[in-house]
Amino acid sequence: MAQPKRRTSKSKRRMRQAHTLQKSLTATSTCPQCGAPTQPHRVCPSCGSYRGRQVLTVAVDE
Ligand SMILES: [Zn+2]
Structure with a gap:
């Protein structure tokens, strides 16, 4: 089996x-209303x- 020559550095892995x-991250859009x-x-x-x-009818907290 082929093996990687070098361990991937933290920096490269994180990049x-x-x-x-x-x-x-959660996708967002804006409400047209x-x-x-x-x-x-x-x-x-x-x-x-x-x-x-x-x-829906949204309850308004007071
Ligand atoms: Zn809305």
Whole structure:
């Protein structure tokens, strides 16, 4: 079996993994109704709308 000549340094390994780390962050988009950051393909947590339609009634804390 072929073996690597040198052990990959922490720096080189982390440089490679930086890409993966960035991808694993949660994707965000903005709500067209209220402009709040939301996850794509999900009901907006702040106003309860999805695709320009009111889906949920969001309780407002006072
Ligand atoms: Zn919204």
